[in-house]
Amino acid sequence: MAKHFEIHDDFVAEQNKKSEAWNKEDFDHLARKLERSNVDIEDLVATAQAFRVAVPSWGVGTGGTRFARFPGVGEPRNIFEKLEDCGTIFKLVRSTPAVSLHIPWDKPDSTTELREFAADLGLHFDAMNSNTFQDQPEQELSYRFGSLTHPDQAIRNQAIEHNIECIEIGRSLGSRAHTVWIGDGGNFPGQQHFRKALERYLESMGQIYQALPDDWRLFIEHKFYEPAFYSTVINDWGVSYYCARELGPKAFCLVDLGHHAPNVNIEMIVARLIQFGRLGGFHFNDSKYGDDDLDAGSIKPFQLFLIFNELVDAELGRVPGFNPAYMLDQSHNVTDPLESLMMSASEVVRAYVQAHLVNRRLLSEVQEKSDPLMALATLKQAFTTDVTPILAMARERSGGAIDPIATYRASGYRKHKAEERPSVLGVAVGIV
Numbered sequence: 001m002a003k004h005f006e007i008h009d010d011f012v013a014e015q016n017k018k019s020e021a022w023n024k025e026d027f028d029h030l031a032r033k034l035e036r037s038n039v040d041i042e043d044l045v046a047t048a049q050a051f052r053v054a055v056p057s058w059g060v061g062t063g064g065t066r067f068a069r070f071p072g073v074g075e076p077r078n079i080f081e082k083l084e085d086c087g088t089i090f091k092l093v094r095s096t097p098a099v100s101l102h103i104p105w106d107k108p109d110s111t112t113e114l115r116e117f118a119a120d121l122g123l124h125f126d127a128m129n130s131n132t133f134q135d136q137p138e139q140e141l142s143y144r145f146g147s148l149t150h151p152d153q154a155i156r157n158q159a160i161e162h163n164i165e166c167i168e169i170g171r172s173l174g175s176r177a178h179t180v181w182i183g184d185g186g187n188f189p190g191q192q193h194f195r196k197a198l199e200r201y202l203e204s205m206g207q208i209y210q211a212l213p214d215d216w217r218l219f220i221e222h223k224f225y226e227p228a229f230y231s232t233v234i235n236d237w238g239v240s241y242y243c244a245r246e247l248g249p250k251a252f253c254l255v256d257l258g259h260h261a262p263n264v265n266i267e268m269i270v271a272r273l274i275q276f277g278r279l280g281g282f283h284f285n286d287s288k289y290g291d292d293d294l295d296a297g298s299i300k301p302f303q304l305f306l307i308f309n310e311l312v313d314a315e316l317g318r319v320p321g322f323n324p325a326y327m328l329d330q331s332h333n334v335t336d337p338l339e340s341l342m343m344s345a346s347e348v349v350r351a352y353v354q355a356h357l358v359n360r361r362l363l364s365e366v367q368e369k370s371d372p373l374m375a376l377a378t379l380k381q382a383f384t385t386d387v388t389p390i391l392a393m394a395r396e397r398s399g400g401a402i403d404p405i406a407t408y409r410a411s412g413y414r415k416h417k418a419e420e421r422p423s424v425l426g427v428a429v430g431i432v
């Protein structure tokens, strides 16, 4: 691949010099404030440095809506350029060494070549994602009326084989999980037989489950609507949980924040799935109305904090088998995708660190005493603590940028990519 521009460590260090002093000042001030409640800021820096969230390969290109997609400049045109961009995000925020691939969008000619290319960028592969919500040019049978739940066994077999192929590709890339989201459902009453459709889903997923290597996990991703607008087969956490139980111990539920009706209490769903031992992972994003796939923490930051409050409570409570996979799943229609992914990764780490600030001894005390106001105040105390200096210090100590967006913009990365990657009309790499 021709010589290409990348942001070098010394440029990051040089940019950090501009903000080191004020971040240290803010950091020391916060350290004194936390000391008053016997919290050692160094523990929180270590907590932030250890946090990991995977980025979606499909998130580094500009996304769109059914109305339009307004391509940005220097868009990645293939999986190597997508990884190059993921490498740049990792270089600046240091919490995103894993990339989640989508097949066939990212199907490699050589898994060895791709694995080595990723490793050179310090990257590895997180959960694989299958795609039976679109028809591919060479595809024999259409998924127009469904895939794993389609009435026609031949179409279900085609979808099952595709998922098994994803697992095979993932196995040689070093992935250890496979996410199945299907858009199967109906647009009109009577279009689908609800019970038969679910039976067909379980029968199909049973065959995919059999193809899983022993040390893999299968993630079931529910969604309440879209692309089907009347009924969706895997529409909520309840049916997802039932299916995970039916399939076996390697099957878990994946919670995409945008896949719930407005005002659904997602943090309580998370607590349930933790208690039932089937919380597999997350697709973090945010939304105001539907599955808007907006930047994590951009619309409902308190909800993101409350979700991490449940996760950290389980982590500190050493809940057996608790090991959720954290991933972003977003579509960037009006921002530079790399800036959005860097901001979102940082907002997820922010919620995680704030959740570690919750005084859990006091919280359980006031819960036992039915003191709702003090319970809320205890959570708000943590949520309203500005942990920005901790996040910046954690990035800097991990060799990243104190201010990733400022460093990225100062580098002119996007301008360089615009020169290196003349846009190819018709090639879309974001979600449309």
Ligand code: LRH
Residues within 6 Å of the ligand: 058, 129, 181, 221, 223, 256, 283, 291, 329, 431
């Ligand atoms: C479905 C979804 C799923 C992906 C797709 C790109 O809405 O969240 O996780 O496969 O977006």
Ligand code: MN
Residues within 6 Å of the ligand: 181, 221, 256, 283, 329
């Ligand atoms: Mn998702």
